Amino acid sequence: MRLLASLALQNLGRRKARSLLLIAAVAVASGVVFTGATLMRSIDRSMAVGFTRLGADMMVVPEGALTNITAALLTVEPTDLVLDQDLFARAAITSVNRAAPQKIARVEHSGIGSHHDSVDLIGFEPALDFTVQPWLVEKLNRDLRPGDVILGAGRTAPLGSELLIFGKAHTVYGRLGKTGVGTHERGVFMSFATLEALAGSVHGPNGPPAALQQGKVSGFLVELAPGATPLQARFAILSTVKGVRVVTGDSTMSGIRQGLAALLDGILALMVLMFASTALMVSVLFSAIVTERRGELGLLKAVGARRGQIVGMMVIEAMIATGAGGALGVVLGILVMRLYERSLVYYLETIGVPFVWLDGPHMVAVAMLAVVMASIIGALGSLYPAWRASRRDPYDLVRGEG
Amino acid sequence: MLSCRALRKDYVTERGPVAAVAGVDLDVAAGRYAAIIGRSGSGKSSLMAMIGGLSRPSAGQVLVEGTDIWSLSDNALSAFRNRRIGYVFQFASLLPTLRLIDNVALPGMLGRTGATKPLYARAAALLGQMGLGDHLDAYPGEVSAGEQRRAVIARALINEPALILADEPTSDLDEQTEIEIMDELLAVNCERGTTLILVTHNLALAEQAEQIVHIAHGTIVA
Ligand SMILES: Nc1ncnc2c1ncn2[C@@H]1O[C@H](COP(=O)(O)OP(=O)(O)OP(=O)(O)O)[C@@H](O)[C@H]1O
Numbered sequence: 327m328r329l330l331a332s333l334a335l336q337n338l339g340r341r342k343a344r345s346l347l348l349i350a351a352v353a354v355a356s357g358v359v360f361t362g363a364t365l366m367r368s369i370d371r372s373m374a375v376g377f378t379r380l381g382a383d384m385m386v387v388p389e390g391a392l393t394n395i396t397a398a399l400l401t402v403e404p405t406d407l408v409l410d411q412d413l414f415a416r417a418a419i420t421s422v423n424r425a426a427p428q429k430i431a432r433v434e435h436s437g438i439g440s441h442h443d444s445v446d447l448i449g450f451e452p453a454l455d456f457t458v459q460p461w462l463v464e465k466l467n468r469d470l471r472p473g474d475v476i477l478g479a480g481r482t483a484p485l486g487s488e489l490l491i492f493g494k495a496h497t498v499y500g501r502l503g504k505t506g507v508g509t510h511e512r513g514v515f516m517s518f519a520t521l522e523a524l525a526g527s528v529h530g531p532n533g534p535p536a537a538l539q540q541g542k543v544s545g546f547l548v549e550l551a552p553g554a555t556p557l558q559a560r561f562a563i564l565s566t567v568k569g570v571r572v573v574t575g576d577s578t579m580s581g582i583r584q585g586l587a588a589l590l591d592g593i594l595a596l597m598v599l600m601f602a603s604t605a606l607m608v609s610v611l612f613s614a615i616v617t618e619r620r621g622e623l624g625l626l627k628a629v630g631a632r633r634g635q636i637v638g639m640m641v642i643e644a645m646i647a648t649g650a651g652g653a654l655g656v657v658l659g660i661l662v663m664r665l666y667e668r669s670l671v672y673y674l675e676t677i678g679v680p681f682v683w684l685d686g687p688h689m690v691a692v693a694m695l696a697v698v699m700a701s702i703i704g705a706l707g708s709l710y711p712a713w714r715a716s717r718r719d720p721y722d723l724v725r726g727e728g
Numbered sequence: 729m730l731s732c733r734a735l736r737k738d739y740v741t742e743r744g745p746v747a748a749v750a751g752v753d754l755d756v757a758a759g760r761y762a763a764i765i766g767r768s769g770s771g772k773s774s775l776m777a778m779i780g781g782l783s784r785p786s787a788g789q790v791l792v793e794g795t796d797i798w799s800l801s802d803n804a805l806s807a808f809r810n811r812r813i814g815y816v817f818q819f820a821s822l823l824p825t826l827r828l829i830d831n832v833a834l835p836g837m838l839g840r841t842g843a844t845k846p847l848y849a850r851a852a853a854l855l856g857q858m859g860l861g862d863h864l865d866a867y868p869g870e871v872s873a874g875e876q877r878r879a880v881i882a883r884a885l886i887n888e889p890a891l892i893l894a895d896e897p898t899s900d901l902d903e904q905t906e907i908e909i910m911d912e913l914l915a916v917n918c919e920r921g922t923t924l925i926l927v928t929h930n931l932a933l934a935e936q937a938e939q940i941v942h943i944a945h946g947t948i949v950a
């Protein structure tokens with residue numbers, strides 16, 4: 327009914343300050359809920375990516391190696407120390423499901439990027455790998471061959487194009503998705519054979535990096551056997567193979583997963599509280615508004631408005647205000663997220679979360695959900711007071727007592 | 729046209745029940761002009777509100793054109809009020825956010841879907857008839873109390889009701905305005921044959937009525 331809708335609008339306009347306060351309060355709540363939900367969904371997606379793509383629960387590196395244990399376990403870290411490639415094959419540890427060996431060499435003057443950029447050349451064993459290939463988002467329509475390289479998400483070169491590494495021609499075979507892990511995103515990946523073939527061309531200060539030697543690797547990414555605990559695996563590894571360090575605990579995905587779950591629970595609880603308190607506030611406010619406007623409601627009823635129309639008018643009024651608040655909150659939420667995007671993503675990465683933003687369509691869906699939820703809060707908050715008033719005799723309402 | 733049977737209204741107050749209307753039997757024939765008189769607090773407004781379908785009786789019946797209005801559902805009663813009864817309150821009763829013309833058209837808009845053009849034409853004509861042709865777009869706060877009351881009468885007439893209930897429509901207005909407004913109401917009663925029930929303190933006005941109902945302490949005394 328157009329008339330009732332325009333009455334509702336006029337009523338909002340009559341008390342501008344109060345309407346604005348209501349809109350602001352709902353905007354804050356919806357902003358928090360929208361931001362929370364977006365972050366939650368983003369983290370959720372990051373985790374989903376983590377579950378399907380990052381299998382590494384532990385990393386096994388040479389004993390003296392310095393490792394940046396804060397990053398997600400996608401690649402080993404560049405170091406001069408090496409391990410034997412067949413370490414795990416020989417040891418046969420039952421609590422380890424698979425152990426993917428990796429070689430990594432941080433090199434300069436490779437011909438990739440600008441002259442002084444250092445580049446991580448990362449070798450993996452295609453048959454054992456579970457942290458590189460699952461990330462392939464584009465690739466040539468054929469199997470990986472010697473001489474092929476795969477680029478991290480941070481590097482741009484067309485598929486199939488030629489890439490010179492220390493003067494040797496390689497073919498860009500594929501590109502990896504965004505992981506949020508620096509080494510992974512900037513890395514140039516290739517099979518062991520391809521990497522080892524570069525040994526003669528790489529001139530480090532002390533000759534070619536040790537990791538390029540045949541049979542030697544920089545470390546292993548370990549996936550636990552189903553049911554095995556990190557502690558069991560750690561003991562098993564340390565007691566069977568010598569000269570290694572096991573990176574595990576909170577720095578691994580398992581710890582991160584638990585931490586994230588707690589974070590998500592916290593956000594969820596906050597959102598539920600926010601929703602409830604806003605609904606209560608709107609309800610209290612609308613009780614007052616209905617009381618104040620009893621006379622008008624009585625008049626409308628006296629001249630023939632049905633109960634449904636009276637309730638409808640108040641509910642529409644509330645929904646317009648809270649819906650506008652919801653939309654404003656979404657806009658504010660987007661601004662805040664844009665403003666803090668860098669520090670947020672950086673922070674999450676330092677605690678080991680490979681952050682992947684929610685994509686556009688999902689973000690729009692969450693935004694619409696926030697606006698709809700805000701409108702629902704308005705509807706719920708105004709429904710009861712309006713319904714109660716609509717039950718009264720018009721004469722009582724018009725006289726304005728009780 | 730109208731008949732009330734054993735009509736009662738008891739209000740519950742902190743100092744116990746108040747019998748505002750204590751058993752009223754009243755018949756008004758169609759097309760009549762009836763005046764209700766009585767001292768302040770005698771129960772006139774309470775009676776009118778029950779007749780007009782605005783206040784549920786504690787006991788008794790109200791039949792308007794043979795319809796027992798208080799046995800109707802809430803929605804049916806709203807529709808009945810909307811179509812058959814025009815009510816002029818004792819106090820200001822226009823919606824402040826609507827222009828006079830919207831206020832007058834309002835009962836026509838409620839419960840009906842149809843072209844609004846003829847409705848607004850009718851509303852404008854009624855306002856013109858009430859001498860408010862220059863104030864169609866004015867808001868209630870921008871016109872005098874007497875003009876507001878005229879607009880309320882125009883609103884009461886918009887759906888061409890069978891019964892007009894006017895509860896002291898002129899008590900807060902000056903004498904000249906009172907006469908003008910009463911002339912409008914009586915003209916409606918004469919020309920359209922609309923039944924008119926008027927509550928008034930003004931005995932001169934009451935004496936013109938075809939039927940005088942005198943109320944004291946919630947009952948009819950003459
Ligand atoms: N909502 C109410 N609650 C309690 N008592 C009420 C209520 N409405 C009216 N009364 C009482 O009922 C009695 C009749 O009131 P009513 O308004 O019908 O009188 P009235 O004849 O219209 O008076 P007036 O000429 O002053 O308008 C009065 O004693 C009044 O105090």
Ligand SMILES: [Mg+2]
Nearest residue numbers: 772773774818
């Ligand atoms: Mg009265």
